[in-house]
Amino acid sequence: QTMSDTTKALYQAAKKDGELTWYVSHFGLDNATAVEQAFYKKYPGIKVNVVRATAQVIYQRLNQDILANTQVADVYSSTDNAHFVRLKADGRLLSYRPENADKVLPIFQNMDPDNQYHATSGAIIVIAYRSDKISAADAPKSWTDLLDPRFKGKLSFGHPAYSGFVGAWAIALEKKYGWSYFEKLRANNPQVGRSINDVITMLDAGERSVGHAGDGPFRKKEIEGAPYRTVFPEDGSVVILAGSGILKTSKRPNAAKLFMDFLLDVEPQQIRVDMDMGMPLRPEVKNVRGGKMPNEVNTIPVTDDDLKGLPALNERWRSTFGG
Amino acid sequence: MPYLSLANLECRFGEFTAVENLSLDFAEGEFIALLGPSGCGKTTTLRAIAGFVTPSSGSIRLGGRTLFGPHENLPPEQRQMSMIFQSYAIWPHMTVFENVAFGLRLRKLGRDEIERRTRRILEVVHLDQLAERLPAELSGGQQQRVALARAIVVEPKVLLLDEPLSNLDANLREEMRFEIRRLHDEFGITSVYVTHDQTEAMVTADRIVVMNRGRIEQVDSPKQVYDNPQTRFVAGFIGRTNLIDGSFTNGSFSAGSISLPFPAPVEQATALSVRPHRIGMGRSHSAAKQAFEIDGTLRSRVFLGETWEYEVAVPGLAAPLRVSRPPEDLFETGEAVRLALSSAAMVSVR
Amino acid sequence: MPYLSLANLECRFGEFTAVENLSLDFAEGEFIALLGPSGCGKTTTLRAIAGFVTPSSGSIRLGGRTLFGPHENLPPEQRQMSMIFQSYAIWPHMTVFENVAFGLRLRKLGRDEIERRTRRILEVVHLDQLAERLPAELSGGQQQRVALARAIVVEPKVLLLDEPLSNLDANLREEMRFEIRRLHDEFGITSVYVTHDQTEAMVTADRIVVMNRGRIEQVDSPKQVYDNPQTRFVAGFIGRTNLIDGSFTNGSFSAGSISLPFPAPVEQATALSVRPHRIGMGRSHSAAKQAFEIDGTLRSRVFLGETWEYEVAVPGLAAPLRVSRPPEDLFETGEAVRLALSSAAMVSVR
C-alpha cells in the first residue's frame, strides 16, 4: 500500500511531534490498544498515548483539562455526539478533512458539514440474550417485550450518564415511547452497570440473561459457539455513529491529523471487525456473517438536537433508577 | 489452728522452680511480711495465695476451707481476698469513688450501703474531698491510698500487698508505711506484705518471712530476725553486717589468727556475724588485750552524719571489718586501733 | 582565683524563676555536690553550666574565659565539659567501645590514639571485657560505667553529673558512688555532682551546696553542713532532726516550759535543732534534773535493726521529740523517761 504525497508530507511533519494523546471511548481498551499498535506499525516513530474510558467519563476528563487550562488530548473520540456539538459550539475543534474521509461508505460521510468531526466508528444497538437460559420462543422480539414480567430480574443495561451508546439508546426509546417506558422497565428490576459492555460481563457471568448491546460482541461469541443470540428489535434498533475530532489546542496538530486520517483507514476498521465484529465504515472491509448495515434494519433515528437532552435525561434516569 | 496456711507449696514455670516446698501458717489478724531479694519468689507466693498462679503441688487453706489442693482450685474472684499492686492498678477510667465502690457493687449491696461504706473508707484514708477526681488527677501517694481504700472497703478475709510502696518517693513511702499499719490495726485484716525493703518489713510487720531462691530462710519477729539471724543470707540481707568465716570449736570461734570465746553456736554454723555498730573501737595500747578485743589498722573513713563509717584491716582476716561509730568517736586513717566485741554482739550463722 | 565561677546567675522559665541570684566558686579539681529537694533548681544550674539552659542573667566563667555573659554564650559543644545523665543516655545503637570513643572521634584524633585511650579508660572502669557489647546487653551498673568512661575519656575541663545513680538499686548505688569518687581522685577533674540523696553527697563531695527553691542555703564541707546547719531547712534536709521552735535570750533557749542554757546562737536564730541520736535517754527518777535534762513520756517505738526509734512527748512542746537509741537501750511505751541533751548536741538555726 503506497502512501499519497499528502500523507507522506503529513507523516514527515508528524514525526517532529513524535507522539499524541488520544482520548477514546468508542473502542474497548483492547481494541484501542490494537489500533494504537497498528498506527505505530504503519507510522513508526509516532507514539499514541491511549486514554480509554466510558464516554461521559472521558468527556469529564476533557472538561477538567479545559477547566484547568491544560492541553492533554490531541484527538478526541466519543460515542456521544452531543459532545461534539458542544465542543464545536465552544470553538474547541479544529476543522480538518482527512484524505480518507472520502473513502468511507457514503452513509457515514459528512457527519459534520464543517469537518470539525468525522464518524470513525459505528454500531447498532440490539437486544442480546443467553440462549441457554431463554428459549427462542420466549426470546424478546422488541424493546417493549422487555417490559414483560418474565424478564423480571433478568435484565442488564448500561448507564446513560456513563456510556454514550446507552445515552443515545435511552434518548431514542424515550422519544419513541416516552419516559413511562423506563418507569415500567424499572418494575423488572434491571441491573444497571456503567459501560454498555458491562452487559457482556453480566451475561457472561450468568448474573443476568438479557440486555442491550452493540451488535458485534455477542454475535462474535455466538459464532464462536457461546450460547448467545442477538435480535434486531422489530420496533427499531438504535444506530450510533461515533465521531472523532482534533482539538484546537493540540500542540501536535500534524500527528493528530495523521492519526485522524488513520482512524478512517482500512486497518482500524478491520481491527474493529476482527475484534468486536463491529460495523465497518469502509467498503473494503467485509462485514461478518449476520452483521447488518444501518440501511438494512429498522431504526429509531436520533438527531444531534435530540442528544442535547441527555443531561436532563440523566437526571430523570437517576430519579427512576437511582445511581 | 492457723487462719491461713500454706503447706508444701511448690510453683514451677516450665523447668524453673520459683517456689519450693514452702510451708507457712498465718494467725488471724496477723501482719506478715515476705522479704527477700528480687526474683526470690515473693510475688509468686503471693499470687499463688490470691489464685493468680496455680501451684504445681501443695495446698492452701483459709479459715478451715481448702482454697487449693489436689482436688480444689478456687478462682481468685471466689477467694474473698483483696490485693494491692505495685503499679497501684487504679482503673484510670473511673473516679476515685467508683474505683473504691467497685468491689461493693460486685457484692450487690444496696445503693445506700455502698455510698455509706465508700464514703466512710474514703474518710479513713483522707480522700473524701477527692472522691470525684479521676486517677490521672491524683498524686502518687493519693493513688496508693485509693488502692488501699479499694482493697479494704470490701472487708476481705486476707489483704495481699505486693510492694505497694516501691513506686513512691522516700517521704511518701514513710508516710504510707504508717498508713498501712494504721489501717491494719484499725480493721485487723490478716495481711501479707511483699517487699524487698528491710526497713519497710521491720516497721510494719508482726513477723517477717525471709525468702531466698524460692525457699524460706527464716521466720521470726523483726527483732529476732535482726538480732538472731540463722543464716549468712539473713544476716547480710537484714541490715549491714560483717561476716567472718571460721570454725567453732570447744566453746570458741577461730578465724585466721583470731580466736574469740563463743560457747553455743547454731547447728552447722560456719561464720560469725557482727553488726558494724556493735563493734567498739579505741586506740591501741600496749596493755594486754581482753578476750573480746582485736587489733587492726584503720583503712578508710566516711562521714555519714549520724555515724562515721570506718574500715579496719585486721591481720589474718581476708576482708576488712566495717565499724560504725558515733560522730564523736573520731579516728584518723592509718591509726592503729583496737576493736572490742561483746558476746552479745556476735551471732553464729550457717 | 576560682577555676569555675558562677556569678549572680538567674534562670527563668517564663514567669517562673528556677534559679535566683546564684553565685558560686569552684576550685580546680574540687568535687562539689549540689544537694536539695526535687524542683529546687539543681538540674537547671547544672544545665546552665553545660550550656543547655540559657540563663536570663549573670555570668559563667571557666579558667579565665567567659562562657556566658551579656555578650557571650558558648554553645555546649564548645565548652569542653562532660556530663553524666540520670538516664545514662548511653546510645543504644553503638557498642560500648563506640560509645566511649565517640567524643574522641569528634576531636579528630588518630585511630591509634583513639583505640589506646578508649581501651585504657575501659580498663579503668573494668569494662575492657565488654567493649563489643551493645548497651542492651549490660546491667544497670555496667551502663553507668560506660557513661562514666565516655565522660572521662575526653579529659573534660569540668565533669557534670546529674543524679547519676538514682536509677540504680541500693547495693549498686553504693558501689558506683565509690567508683565515681575513685575516678575523680585518679583524674582530678573538677566535678559538679547533682543529687537529692544526702548520703551520696556526704560520701562523695569535698563541699556540699545545699539548695532550696532556687537559692543557696549553705555551702560547707559535709561534716560542717551536718554538724552546723545554719537554717532549719538544712538541719531538716541533711539527716533527721528535731526542730524545737523557741527564743534565745540571755544565754538560754526557751520553748514552752523548757529552758536550756545556750550561750551563742547564730544570728536571727528561731529554733533549736537536735539530732535524735544525740539525745540521751534514761528512766525518770525523782532526783533533781540537770541543766540539760528534760522529762517526758514514751509514746511509741519502732525497731530498725541498728537502732530503736522512740517518740517522746514532752510537756510544753507541740511535737514529740524523736530519739534514736542503740538496741540495748530498751524502753517500753508509756514509760516516763528523762532525756539528756548536751551543749554539743544542740545547734541554733534560722
Next chain:
Amino acid sequence: MTQTNSLAGLRRWRRLLDPSTLVLLVLASALILLVGLPLFKLLSLSVLGPNGLTHDPLMTAFGRLRHLEALGRSLYIGVAVAIISTMVGVPMAWLVSRSNMPGRNFVTLTVVATFVMPPYLGAVAWMLLGGPNAGWINRAWEFLGAETKLLNIYSMEGIIFLIALYSIPFNFIFARSALDVVSSELEDAASILGASRFVTTIKITLPMIWPAILGGAIIALLESITLFGTPALLGIPAGITVATTQLWQFFEFPPRLDAAAAYSMALIAVTVLLLWMQRWFLRRKSFTAMTGKGGERRPVDLGRWRWPAFAACMTVAAMAVFLPLIVLLQAAFAKAWSRGFSFSNLTLANFDYLLFKNSSAIGSIWNTFWFSAVAATAAVAIALIVAYAQARRLLPGTGLLQFLCMVPIAIPGIVLAVAFYATFAPPPFALYGTAAMLILAFMIRSLPVAFINAAATVKSLNPEMEDAVRILGGSRATVMRKVVVPLTKGGLIGSWLLVFIAATRELSTAIFLTGPKTKVMSIVMLDLSEEGNFEVLSALGVLLLATAWIVVWVGQRVAGRDFMLRRP
C-alpha cells in the same frame, strides 16, 4: 534596659538566621501553600461567583433532595460500618493482645494483609464472590440445594459489609495498641475483688481502652464516608448514590466545580463535627494507664474457646483476604473467570497483556510505586522535622506547623482532590497531569498519620541522649546524623510503610488528579472494571498485591512485625 533589649533582639536575629530556622520557615510556607491555599480555594469557590458573593453553588449542591439523600446514605453507611467493624476488630484485637488463642501472630498478619488489600480490589473480588446469581458463594449455596440467594453484594447491605470488612484493620490497630499497654494487674485487681472474667472485660478492660475504640471507630467512619471505589463499583449497579459518587457527578457535563466545592463542605463539616465530638467525649479523661514497674502482662486462658476463637478470626480473614485472593488469582490466570477452575481456562495472557502489550498498565504500576514512595518519604521527613522541632522547642511557632500537619485529617481524600484540582490545576501552578500533583496530594493526605507516628517516635527519644552528643562536642547536625536518625529508624520505616501502603491503595484522591501519563493502578483498575474486564483487572490487582507484599516484607524485617501499631 534598652541595651539588654537590643542585645536580646540581636540574639534573636542570630538565631533566626540559623540554617535549621530557614528549613523550618521553608517548611511552614510550603505547608501553608499546600494545605491552607486549597482549603481557602474550596471555600471561595463555594461562596464566590463571578460577581461576588453568591449562594448558587450551595443551591446546586444542596438544593436537590437526591443530593441530600446521598449525604444521608453516606452517613448511614459510615455509622453502620463503624459499628460493625468495631464489633469485629476490637474482639480480634483483644484475642491477639490478651488471650492465649493459637496463631496470634498469624491473625495479626491477616490483618496486615487486609490493610494491604485496597478496598476497591476487595470489592471487585466480592463482585465475583457475592454476585446475586453468578457469585461463587450463591452458586455454592444453590448447589447445596437452597432456593433463595444467600447474598447480594449489589445492595446497601453489601456495600456496608464490604466497607466494614476492610475497615477492620483501623479498629484492630487502635484497640491493640491500647490493649498492649494495659497491664494485667488492672484486671487482676478486679478479679480479686470478685469480678468474673466477663465482668472484668466489660467493666474494666474495654472501658479503659474506650478512647482507642472510639478513635478506631471514627477513623473507620470517616474512611467509609469518603471512600469512592467501593460505592462506585457496587453502588452504581444497584442504583445507590452516596456522597462521593454524587461529588463525582458534579464533574459530569456540564462540570460544576463550584457545586462540588460546596458539596465538599458538607463532608468537611461532618469530619470536623466527628472530631469535635470525639474530643468532647474524652474531654476530662486522661486514660493513660499509670503503669510503673510491675506492669506485667499475662495472657488470659481461653480454655476450650481457644480454637473456636481462632476459627472466628480466620473466618474474618477468609472473607477479607483468602477468598478474595483465590478469586483474584483464578480470574488473573483465567481466559474467562466465569468458566471457573479448569486447565483449559488457564492462561498467562492477562499478565502478558499488562506487562508487554499495554503501555498504560505498566506505566501505572511504575507510577503507583514511585509516587507512593516519594510521597511517603516526603511525608515522613516533614513529619519528623516538625515533630522534632516541636518536641525540642527549637523555634517558636512550631505549634502552627503541627496544626498544618494535622489539618488534613479533617479533609476527606476526595475533597482534598477537588481542592487540589481547583487550586493547582490552573496556572500559575498548572500542575494538572504532572506527577507532582499526585505526589503532593498523597503526601498531604498522609501527613497526619506520619506526624502522629513521628511525634510518638520522637517522644520515645530521650533528649539526654542528644545532650550527651553536644556536651562531647557534637553540633546539632551531628546529633541528627549520629543519634536521632539511627535511633528512630525503626519507627520511621514503620510509619513510612504505613503511609506507603495507604498511598498505593489511594483511589479517592487520585480519581480527580491523574492525567493520562500519571495514571496509578487504582485508576486503571477502575477503568478496567468499567469495561467489565475482570481478568486483566485481577491480574493487575495481583501484581499490586505482590509488589506491596514484597515491600511490606522487606519493611517488616527492618521495622519489626508490629510496625502498624502506634507505640508511645
